[in-house]
Amino acid sequence: MLHIYKDANEVSHQLAEWITSLIERTLQNQDGFTWVLTGGNSPKQLYELLSTSPYRERIQWEKLHFFWGDERAVPFEDSRNNARMTFEALLNKVPVKKEQVHIMQTDLAADAAAFAYEKILHTYFPSGNQTFDLVLNGMGDDAHTLSLFPGSPAIKEQEAWVTSFWLEAQDMYRITLTAPVVNLAKSVVFLTFGANKANALQHVLEGPENIELYPSQLIQPQSGELHWFVDEAAAGGLKDKTSGNQS
Numbered sequence: 001m002l003h004i005y006k007d008a009n010e011v012s013h014q015l016a017e018w019i020t021s022l023i024e025r026t027l028q029n030q031d032g033f034t035w036v037l038t039g040g041n042s043p044k045q046l047y048e049l050l051s052t053s054p055y056r057e058r059i060q061w062e063k064l065h066f067f068w069g070d071e072r073a074v075p076f077e078d079s080r081n082n083a084r085m086t087f088e089a090l091l092n093k094v095p096v097k098k099e100q101v102h103i104m105q106t107d108l109a110a111d112a113a114a115f116a117y118e119k120i121l122h123t124y125f126p127s128g129n130q131t132f133d134l135v136l137n138g139m140g141d142d143a144h145t146l147s148l149f150p151g152s153p154a155i156k157e158q159e160a161w162v163t164s165f166w167l168e169a170q171d172m173y174r175i176t177l178t179a180p181v182v183n184l185a186k187s188v189v190f191l192t193f194g195a196n197k198a199n200a201l202q203h204v205l206e207g208p209e210n211i212e213l214y215p216s217q218l219i220q221p222q223s224g225e226l227h228w229f230v231d232e233a234a235a236g237g238l239k240d241k242t243s244g245n246q247s
């Protein structure tokens with residue numbers, strides 16, 4: 001489902017409400033909530049909002065379990081590290097214990113970190129039939145999501161839930177969840193705003209399938225929900241701007 005709002009600020013506020021309501025509804029029927037966080041720049045305002053009233057008080061933080069969709073294989077202290085950004089914007093400001101938070105261990109070699117992370121995921125989801133309650137994704141202006149970059153080996157992974165690879169363009173290893181594990185989630189939501197994303201969004205939502213060029217097309221939950229929270233600028237290239245179901 002496509003949700004279009006005026007600007008980045010409104011997208012972030014609306015998504016903060018949507019996520020908080022999802023957590024409240026879910027915890028009425030189960031005892032925990034597993035949430036994959038995204039990195040990059042787009043979610044910073046969202047994270048900061050969630051750490052403040054009314055969301056801070058509404059969310060039962062002690063029942064949440066946090067994961068990341070991807071990581072730059074740089075030390076936690078490095079400003080490019082996704083987990084570091086998330087701690088600064090959210091996790092340092094809310095009452096969560098370290099046992100609830102599962103960062104990708106960038107102090108290990110990337111392939112070892114991926115292997116270790118996959119083991120953690122299988123302890124949470126032993127059946128392998130359904131995974132996270134929520135996956136929050138961003139999308140780059142090149143239509144990448146997570147660290148599933150155009151032309152990268154990670155977009156071809158059909159078995160492993162976590163993989164790693166050398167990203168030549170950024171001179172670093174990346175560690176990422178793969179499409180198979182994300183597509184087993186109950187809800188996946190993309191947070192995408194800015195005119196620089198319009199071309200990619202139009203191709204991803206309305207263009208022919210081409211996952212090599214537009215990896216975000218890989219994210220098609222098998223039984224879960226797929227939502228896009230976007231602003232008018234990012235939606236500028238869409239032929240169909242009606243909020244509602246998109247393929």
Ligand SMILES: O=C1O[C@H](COP(=O)(O)O)[C@@H](O)[C@H](O)[C@H]1O
Nearest residue numbers: 038039040041042138139140146
């Ligand atoms: O490199 C990354 O980019 C994507 C998109 O970031 P954004 O700032 O354009 O939203 C992000 O979702 C991912 O976690 C990150 O590693």
